[in-house]
Amino acid sequence: MSDRRATAPGRFGELVGQPAAVEAIAAAARDAHLAGGGVGVMTHAWLITGPPGSGRSNLAYAFATALLSEDGTPDARVRAQVDARTHPDLAVLASDRVTITIDEVRRLVTASQYSPSVAHYRVIVVEDADRMTERTSNVLLKALEEPPERTVWILCAPSEADLLPTIRSRVRLVRLRVPEPGEVADLLVRRDGVDPALALRAAEEAQSHIGMAHRLATDEEARARRDDTIRIALDADTVPKAVRGAARLLEVAKADSVALTQEREDAERGKALASMGVAPGGTVPPQLRSVLRQLEEDQKRRATRGLRDGVDRVLVDLLSVYRDVLLAQLGAGLAPVNSAWSAEVAAVAQRTEPAATLHVLDAIADARRRLPANVPPLLALEGMLVTAALSRPA
Structure with a gap:
């Protein structure tokens, strides 16, 4: 990693492998402040795209921090407020649901109409803009067509194709790329104090997904669950084993989902009880129980999405394994994702044909x-697992 990236102020320093995007965003924030926040200096709407884990939301909040700081340089106090989502001129939509609801966007559009109270700009961040339906997107479109003078929208999505063409035509696009594993490993070593060898393995197995690499590098149980996933899949060489293995993979996905959400849910419940003046373990007054019921319903919806995301993480890991199998069969000479499993991958590669492996990849x-x-x-x-089992000769 270059010295410039390592010493970049604020959250910009955590964005690896994105020098062009960082420079474009940082320059826009500086120019906006140099001109005193005047009309026409800042584009009022931005779209940050990139694959999962590339740092879309990190860049969005770095941009927000710079815009909300005094001179465009991320300020520690403002950064803390942005991290806590407590800055008075910041509004955020980061839905845990499968889709963003029209009511959520309407509330955000209403918030965007207020003038900034302490900063030059009011900043609105939508983390998963691709989760909007067409009807919901049209509500946002109206706000982008007639923006208040000092409101800046920052949308995040995997690809510009995930949004309506009418929205794409009203935003400035910033594309992020997949960073190299070495760049992600360097961040883990520098920021989190992770052992270099473990950091590189985590970055490779996470396929450069920064958040997942951090989790694998710092959470031994997460690493163990990933190893279980691969072991179960590689052992499933008959249909009965595949059926049993699928049930075990679902258990792994559930455990992974619970590990990600349990701490957050406990904190949310504790915060809700504290706001009601109820001591831990105390009885909630009947007139306040509807608040907790709403929280529990939200958490159930999040759990549904969390399980789906957990299963998807399992499938992404298996894609990487069978990608390694195919590379071994073809003698491609490319670096494997799962170097710790090279012996097992080689054994599967010897027993099967490339066409069968492609069939398994399609099934995943x-x-x-x-x-x-x-x-x-x-x-x-x-x-998926039965297809993998049938791809191996008896």
């Missing part, structure tokens, strides 16, 4: 496509 991709279509996760996993 099909399983990923079925999840958003409400196919039961167990059924999707069974179909």
Whole structure:
């Protein structure tokens, strides 16, 4: 990593492998402040795209921090407020639901109409703009067509193709790329104090997904669950083993989802009880129980999405394994994702043909496509694992 990137102020320093995007965003924030926030200096709407884990939301909040700081240089106090989502001129939409609701966007559009109270700009961040339906997107479109003078919208999505053409025509696009594993490993070592060898393995196995690499590098249980996923899949060489293995993979996905959400849910409940003046373990007054019921319903919806995301993480890991199998069969000479499993991958590669491996890769991709279509996760996993088992000769 270059010295410039390592010493970049604020959150910009955590964005690896994105020098062009960082420079474009940082320059826009500086120019906006140099001109005193005048009309026409800042584009009022931005779209940051890039694959999962590339740092879309990190860049969005770095931009927000710079815009909300005094001179365009991220300020520690403002950065803390942005991190806590407590800055008075920042509004955020980061939905845990499968889709962003029209009411959520309407509330955000209303918030965008207020003049900034302490900063030059009011900044609105939408983390998963691709989750909006067409009807919801049209509500946002109206706000982008007639923006208040000092409101800046920052949208994030995997690709510009995920948004309506009418929205794309009203935003400035910033594309992020997939960073190299070495760049992600360098961040983990520098920022989190991770051992270099572990950091590189985590970055490779996470396929340069920064958040997942951090989790694998710092959470031994997460690493163990990933190892279980690969072991279960590689051991499933008969249909009965595949059916049993699918059930075990679902258990792994559930455990992974719970590990990600449990701490957050406990904190949310504790905060809600504290706001009601109820001590831990105390009785909630009947007139306040509806608040907790609403929180519990939100958490149930999040759990549904969390399980689907957990199953998808399992499938992404298996895609990387069979990608390594195919590379070994073809003698491609490319670096494997799962170097710790090279002996097992080589054994599978010797027993099967490249055409069969491609069939398995297609089955995994099909399983990923079925999840958003409400196919039961167990059924999707069974179909994928049975295909993998049948690809191996008896």
